[in-house]
Structures are given as C-alpha cells and as structure tokens.
Amino acid sequence: MSRSSARIYNVITGIFLLLTVAVVGVFAYLFATVNPEDRQPVIALATRIIIPTETPTDTATPTDTPTATETPTQTLTTTATFTPVPTDTAVPTDTLTPTMTPTSTVTWTPTITMTPTDTPTATPTPTPTGPSATPTPTDSPFLFGIRGEIEFRPNVTNVAGCAWQSVSGRVLNIDGTSSERRYIVRVFNDGFGQVVETGTNSFFDPLSGWEIQVSNIINDLTYFVRLESLGGTVISPDIQVTFPQDCNGNVAFVEFAQVRSN
Numbered sequence: 001m002s003r004s005s006a007r008i009y010n011v012i013t014g015i016f017l018l019l020t021v022a023v024v025g026v027f028a029y030l031f032a033t034v035n036p037e038d039r040q041p042v043i044a045l046a047t048r049i050i051i052p053t054e055t056p057t058d059t060a061t062p063t064d065t066p067t068a069t070e071t072p073t074q075t076l077t078t079t080a081t082f083t084p085v086p087t088d089t090a091v092p093t094d095t096l097t098p099t100m101t102p103t104s105t106v107t108w109t110p111t112i113t114m115t116p117t118d119t120p121t122a123t124p125t126p127t128p129t130g131p132s133a134t135p136t137p138t139d140s141p142f143l144f145g146i147r148g149e150i151e152f153r154p155n156v157t158n159v160a161g162c163a164w165q166s167v168s169g170r171v172l173n174i175d176g177t178s179s180e181r182r183y184i185v186r187v188f189n190d191g192f193g194q195v196v197e198t199g200t201n202s203f204f205d206p207l208s209g210w211e212i213q214v215s216n217i218i219n220d221l222t223y224f225v226r227l228e229s230l231g232g233t234v235i236s237p238d239i240q241v242t243f244p245q246d247c248n249g250n251v252a253f254v255e256f257a258q259v260r261s262n
Contacts (some may be wrong), residue, residue: 143258143259157203162218163216166250170204170205170256171210174259179207182199183256184197223243
C-alpha cells in the first residue's frame with residue numbers, strides 16, 4: 001500500500017472517530033436530560049455507529065487500481081530486449097572473404113616472362129660473320145711479319161759458350177725463298193739498341209742471315225726486334241723476345257717473312 005492511500009485511510013478514520021465522539025456526546029446529553037420514562041433503548045442505535053466502520057472496507061477497492069500501473073513497466077523491459085538484435089548485423093564482415101580472389105591474378109604474370117626466351121635465339125646469327133674477319137691479317141700495314149715462333153738455341157757459332165746472348169735470324173721472300181735484298185735489323189730495349197744489315201752472317205742463312213749480340217752473360221731480359229728498309233722505314237711490327245736465362249737457349253732465332261707484295 002502506498003503512502004497516499006494510507007493518508008486517505010487515516011483521514012477517513014479520523015473523521016469517523018470524531019463523528020463517533022460527537023454522537024456519543026449527543027446521546028450522553030440526551031440521556032442526562034430526558035426523563036426515565038421517555039428514554040428509549042439506544043442499543044440499536046449503537047449498532048448503526050458500527051456500520052460506518054464497514055464502509056471503509058469498500059474503499060479498499062482503489063488498491064486494485066495501482067496494481068495496473070505495475071504492468072506497464074513490464075512492457076517497457078520487453079521492448080528493450082529486442083534492441084540488441086541489430087548486433088547480429090555484424091555478419092556482413094564475412095563478405096570480406098572475396099578479397100582473396102585477386103591472388104589468382106598474380107599467376108598470370110609468369111606467363112609473360114616466357115616470351116623473352118625466344119629473343120636470345122637471334123644472337124647466334126651474327127657468329128658466322130666472325131670467321132670472315134680472319135683474312136684481315138693479310139691486310140697488315142707492314143711488308144714483313146714473323147714466321148712461326150721464336151726459337152731459343154744454344155750458342156754454337158763461337159767459342160764464348162754461355163758467356164754469350166744474342167738475337168739472330170733471316171729474311172724470306174713472299175714465296176719462302178731467302179731474300180737477296182738487303183734490310184736493316186734493329187734490336188732494342190730501354191737500355192740497349194743496335195742495328196745490323198741482313199746477309200752479314202751466313203751461319204743462319206747464306207743470303208739473309210744476321211745476328212746481334214745483346215749480352216755477354218745469360219739473363220731473362222726482354223728485347224724487341226724489327227725489320228727496316230735501308231732508308232729507315234719500318235716494314236715489320238716489333239717482335240718481343242724474352243730470354244729464358246738458360247745456356248741451352250741463349251741465342252734467339254727470328255724469321256722475318258714477306259706477307260704482301262710491294
């Protein structure tokens with residue numbers, strides 16, 4: 001029961017209590033002033049005073065109406081329970097899975113790399129042009145060149161033996177025969193330089209043989225030798241001669257051969 005209802009009942013009870021006291025006072029006054037003969041039994045009247053006490057019980061009916069106010073509060077709670085349902089809408093996060101499909105696009109790129117493999121096949125085609133360059137040595141600007149390789153021989157042309165080191169050789173025509181024409185042979189390095197005319201040493205060739213001593217001891221020095229005309233025109237490349245510092249190879253033999261006509 002609420003406080004407002006209790007106050008109403010207290011007010012009603014107080015009113016009836018005052019009325020009861022007033023009625024008792026009235027009857028007491030009448031009882032004192034009326035003659036004994038005129039007095040009527042008041043017991044029945046006393047029962048009427050009890051009747052008002054029963055009416056407040058009927059007023060308890062309003063107590064049922066407040067209960068109806070409690071039911072609306074229950075409807076409010078039920079509606080609140082339905083609001084969490086939108087949280088299930090987070091399910092669209094699964095739609096992100098289709099983003100995995102772009103990975104298949106990467107597989108197409110390796111196919112493009114296969115095409116450049118055909119391009120290297122074109123490179124072997126220039127190779128046949130290489131052999132065509134071999135005739136270029138015949139176009140040498142020099143009239144003579146070296147024939148074969150340098151030979152290192154022991155000194156047998158004099159009695160000096162190992163106390164001798166020289167560069168020797170001969171000159172051949174374009175047909176391989178010994179040249180009767182005279183030329184100048186120059187042997188030199190940083191600390192040495194000497195010339196000799198062909199045909200001055202018949203031991204190496206009766207017509208074109210020659211020899212230049214470079215040292216009276218064997219060593220491993222490097223020298224250069226070339227052929228010149230009698231007028232000093234260089235007619236062969238510089239040929240490099242490096243001695244082995246060996247008594248059995250202290251004489252270097254070089255053959256100059258004509259490579260083209262005048």
